[in-house]
Amino acid sequence: MTTTSQKGGYISQAWLVILLAVIYGGALAGVQTALGPIIEKNKKNETLSKVPQLVEGAARELTVEVELADADGNRQTVYQAFADDGEKTLKGWILPAGGQGFADRIEVLIGLDPDASVITGLYVLDQKETPGLGNFITDEELFLNQFAGKSANQPLEVSTTDPVVGNQIRALTGATISSDSVAKIVNRAIAAYQQPLRRERAAATERNEKKD
Amino acid sequence: MDTLITLIQIGIGAALINNFVLHYFVGICPFLGVSRRIDTAFGMGCAVTFVISIAAMLSWTFTYFILRPEAPLPAWVWQTCGGDPAVTVDLSVLSYIMYIFVIASSVQFVEMYVRKFFPPLYKSFGVFLPLITTNCAILFACLEIMKHLQEPAKLWGLHEALTLAVGGGVGFTIAITLMAGIREELDMCDVPKPLAGAGISLITAGILAMAFMGFAGVDKGIERTIGMLLQ
């Protein structure tokens, strides 16, 4: 076989692959254009649907996304929750946070009051803790409800025995590390973003006053 | 120091705590198929580690520069051709096709390398070397790296991606070699006929998986130990 016929052979053999690549590429582009927006909406909805239960009195549809930077320059999207009372009063903040749990990463949503001094709620978005033990951190009655009302001005502590005093939360029996990880994640996030949240609230109030 | 701790956590996480075979269930086909003798098993493990590393490097590069939502190259091309700078070009829908081609190329490269420098090893591998292309473990490593390149705030660098890949490959090698050692002994045991072959291998894998569950929480311990040592 001569080299020229081999070379011509490559293209003549590969034409099908190239044609298929173009057709499939077009199909995928079409799928992405059609389904991309729906997927984005789904991702946003995950957080937005939790707004009413994390911040009391907030309306889901009025939630606004804001990007904040902490002291180290890390950027984070937080959510402003407003009440549906005509004046759009700021009801609170939703702060996404994450960190290492016992098994894998835990992602949570922290609800805070407008001044970022009181935790109003906690929701676990994503976790892979041990089923039957660690994964009870997603249970409202057993674990999450105790976060509401805790002060955000001092770090949360974890207690393994009753009674629970001060800014302590009760760890789940058999899931001490998972409970401790959640407390650490909350503490770290609040420590990093409490001041930026307060600054943003002051800036927003100024903007509103200037408009009036 | 923080980087080093993170790298150790990723590496040990991939190798032991979240072992690719025994925790994530990827790479089962060679795990069951090639684990009859320790030397072939170890050779397969090394080949897979080699392929995973190359595939991870290539897929990180392609994902970082082309395929993630905020990639620089498509944005540059878009703007040079007069596109609106406010529109983000997102090519991530082509990720899977890109990865499988990267993997096929990596396997091809490793095949040529082994054929040139280790001919007897190449002969003993036979058809299993090209079959590494369908090894879920490699695609899984690429997918994990892609997962960590999605959010602009916490991007993984090449070092973290490579640590994950090598850690995963090492974990695969450990699992497959352990299995080969056990199976060599099992060959001399009186296994019930229905369970012979795949059945007893899977049950053994289950017990191995139970043992590896004991590694959970080790990465937090490493963090604490290194923290204490540095004080």
Added chain:
Amino acid sequence: MATHEPTATERFVQGILPENPVYRQLLGMCPTLAVTGAMEPAMTMAAATAFVLILANVTVSLIRGLLKPHLRILVFTLTIATFVTIADRMLAAFLYEMSKQLGPYVPLIIVNCLIISRCEICSSKQGLFTAIADGVGMSIGFALALGSIATVREILGSGKWFGLAVLPEGWPAWGIMVLPPGAFLTLGLLLGIAEWIGQSRASRANQ
């Protein structure tokens, strides 16, 4: 003398039990072990695999006359990767929670040896109708396999089936069943049972 090519009906029936992808051919182990912790993800994975398998079979069968021998694996892989991307995006759009739960295992359908082997063995050599029958048969077989393992793991592991409680409250859930060791043990034992049924049937046929 040309070998007898299986007909469409034969392909269909073979795929369900005699050549069951998981129990007989031992293909597609990775999703089988990973997503069978509960029935819902297992059935979603079976549906996604069916989607990819049938469409890939159809496409390869339609272009089988144009395939060059040494580029055919490339064409198969390209086709399968495209359909898997479409399936993955559709899941993320319409079944977002399930898509998050299945995670990286949907893209891993690309390297599911089952689909490539069906393309190689059947659809690159036979007509459209046979290819579809083969795809449907294998999909039913795969769904049966996933369903059987998921049933055992979910009922023993959490007392539920499809998320509905079927065992009384007092049942202590065998957590290990939902974890990786349970997957291996269940598949190993069920494989043993399948082998035993096959072997006793064969020995009865020999008598």
